[in-house]
Amino acid sequence: MRRIKIFGLAALGICLAALAAPNMSAATTPTVIAAPSGADEMKVDDQPGYVPSAESEQLDPQYQRQMVFYRTTEPPGTIIVQTSEKYLYLVQGGNRALRYGIGVGRDGFQWKGLVKIARKQEWPDWRPPPEMIERQPYLPRFMAGGPGNPLGARAMYLGATVYRIHGTNQPDTIGSKVSSGCFRLINPDVIDLYDRVPVGTRVIVHQAPSVEG
Amino acid sequence: MSIRKHTSATLLCASLLSIMAGAACNGAAAQTLKAVKDRGELICGVSHGLPGFAAPDSSGAWSGIDVDYCRAVAAAVFHDPEKVRFMPLGVEERFDVLKSGKIDVLAHNSTWTMSRETDFGLTFVGVNYYDGQGFLVHRSPEIASALELDGAKVCVQKGTTTIDNLEDYFKSNNLKYEAIGESSQDDARKDYEAGKCNVLTSDVSQLYALRLQMVNPRDHVILPDVISKEPLGLAVRQDDTQWAEIVKWVDFALINAEELGISSKNVDEAMKSTKPAVRRLMGLDGDFGPKMGLSSDWAANAIRAVGNYGEIYERDVGSKSKLGIPRGLNELWNLGGIQYAPPIR
Numbered sequence: 001m002r003r004i005k006i007f008g009l010a011a012l013g014i015c016l017a018a019l020a021a022p023n024m025s026a027a028t029t030p031t032v033i034a035a036p037s038g039a040d041e042m043k044v045d046d047q048p049g050y051v052p053s054a055e056s057e058q059l060d061p062q063y064q065r066q067m068v069f070y071r072t073t074e075p076p077g078t079i080i081v082q083t084s085e086k087y088l089y090l091v092q093g094g095n096r097a098l099r100y101g102i103g104v105g106r107d108g109f110q111w112k113g114l115v116k117i118a119r120k121q122e123w124p125d126w127r128p129p130p131e132m133i134e135r136q137p138y139l140p141r142f143m144a145g146g147p148g149n150p151l152g153a154r155a156m157y158l159g160a161t162v163y164r165i166h167g168t169n170q171p172d173t174i175g176s177k178v179s180s181g182c183f184r185l186i187n188p189d190v191i192d193l194y195d196r197v198p199v200g201t202r203v204i205v206h207q208a209p210s211v212e213g
Numbered sequence: 214m215s216i217r218k219h220t221s222a223t224l225l226c227a228s229l230l231s232i233m234a235g236a237a238c239n240g241a242a243a244q245t246l247k248a249v250k251d252r253g254e255l256i257c258g259v260s261h262g263l264p265g266f267a268a269p270d271s272s273g274a275w276s277g278i279d280v281d282y283c284r285a286v287a288a289a290v291f292h293d294p295e296k297v298r299f300m301p302l303g304v305e306e307r308f309d310v311l312k313s314g315k316i317d318v319l320a321h322n323s324t325w326t327m328s329r330e331t332d333f334g335l336t337f338v339g340v341n342y343y344d345g346q347g348f349l350v351h352r353s354p355e356i357a358s359a360l361e362l363d364g365a366k367v368c369v370q371k372g373t374t375t376i377d378n379l380e381d382y383f384k385s386n387n388l389k390y391e392a393i394g395e396s397s398q399d400d401a402r403k404d405y406e407a408g409k410c411n412v413l414t415s416d417v418s419q420l421y422a423l424r425l426q427m428v429n430p431r432d433h434v435i436l437p438d439v440i441s442k443e444p445l446g447l448a449v450r451q452d453d454t455q456w457a458e459i460v461k462w463v464d465f466a467l468i469n470a471e472e473l474g475i476s477s478k479n480v481d482e483a484m485k486s487t488k489p490a491v492r493r494l495m496g497l498d499g500d501f502g503p504k505m506g507l508s509s510d511w512a513a514n515a516i517r518a519v520g521n522y523g524e525i526y527e528r529d530v531g532s533k534s535k536l537g538i539p540r541g542l543n544e545l546w547n548l549g550g551i552q553y554a555p556p557i558r
Binding site for chain 2: 060062082094095097099209211212
């Protein structure tokens with residue numbers, strides 16, 4: 001699998017926002033999970049300004065957008081995120097779903113629950129939170145939306161949480177645990193998804209079961 | 214797909230009966246576990262070479278889903294996944310060989326059907342791969358479902374149930390089609406590549422294997438629709454229920470392990486779990502293993518050796534293999550598929 005440049009600093013993901021420990025509103029009640037460490041974890045800094053080539057957005061076959069068999073009782077239009085598989089499913093009905101390869105939260109930054117898309121934004125701006133600035137002082141304080149922005153081409157804000165489904169300028173992070181709880185898709189995929197789902201779409205986030213406890 | 218041919222098993226057995234007074238036809242009655250332990254190895258009947266299911270590499274090392282299931286049974290019995298001998302068998306002979314007692318388990322990408330149990334005195338213990346007939350088409354954004362194949366020219370192998378399923382599916386969905394029959398899968402693929410048809414149909418696992426042989430595999434997609442039932446599973450003799458239980462629960466243990474989050478990488482962690490379902494599977498609570506004639510850590514040994522069902526799938530036929538078949542039907546029941554194992558309790 002292709003890897004991008006690994007920087008020396010332990011990086012915070014791009015959607016930690018201003019919260020050290022994500023605090024959920026009671027209305028959405030997602031649960032933050034302490035998952036066991038995995039080999040697919042990736043320590044990687046954001047690369048503001050880096051514009052991915054079309055070639056680098058050619059994913060490994062299993063992470064390419066595709067229609068798959070998917071049996072569920074959830075109605076068509078629902079988004080289901082299987083964090084452990086690094087897949088996001090858009091339920092189509094008739095035992096099928098459109099499946100996208102994603103990057104997910106690092107261990108300790110994973111969560112599960114039911115939320116709804118509260119807001120949608122094309123080419124979102126990026127404001128690294130103070131914790132990130134402290135650790136990576138060279139980061140810009142503000143970066144206007146556009147190619148090269150770590151949030152990518154589209155963002156869908158999940159309920160009242162700090163989490164989003166968004167694009168990325170780092171296609172090689174798809175299939176990895178890299179973020180601080182957000183779900184990232186390559187820009188062509190996040191644009192495709194964005195155009196298919198309205199505000200109010202239900203998003204169900206699943207986690208692998210843990211043997212602990 | 215099933216080949217439309219009647220094997221002469223019953224006849225063969227009857228003639229053997231008259232010669233050998235029944236000995237050859239009863240097989241090893243109800244003593245398989247003891248025989249396996251005394252022998253010091255499991256004998257597994259497998260395919261001569263079907264990538265993803267059972268195939269030897271150039272050094273003679275076997276791999277595939279069926280192979281891993283044999284190793285899992287060996288690990289459950291002996292604590293050692295290497296104590297298994299693979300006996301490659303042809304399609305025509307495989308059920309007779311199992312019945313004769315020359316092998317302990319048949320793991321030969323065999324479709325579980327009623328007649329195979331009743332005609333040969335066999336029992337299928339579970340399904341390690343849900344296969345079924347599907348469709349391969351040229352990659353295009355327009356076609357996402359087999360229901361959009363109206364007017365298609367379909368390449369198909371003749372003399373199999375595949376062509377019947379094709380007819381049933383298109384007729385029942387009011388779709389027109391033209392079948393272009395060939396005597397082999399490979400010829401059907403060549404016809405498709407030569408443009409004599411725009412759809413290729415076979416069992417989904419076959420379509421992925423055929424796609425690998427195409428000039429540019431990425432130009433073709435296999436639709437998610439599955440139109441027939443080809444549950445591939447492991448078979449044992451009907452007359453030994455203890456042995457059938459063992460092979461069956463090894464299968465269920467691998468599936469339950471995935472559902473519970475137990476993998477080859479965290480077996481040791483799972484051995485310290487306080488979760489009741491994990492503890493029972495690991496043999497920490499209850500005496501499930503001893504009641505089958507095995508040690509209490511039978512399942513833990515199997516999982517440590519070959520991984521849980523998901524690990525086996527991805528390694529042999531899924532995203533970590535050349536075939537790259539999506540989980541589909543073989544995803545766990547609570548993750549979008551139909552793989553489901555009764556609980557251990």
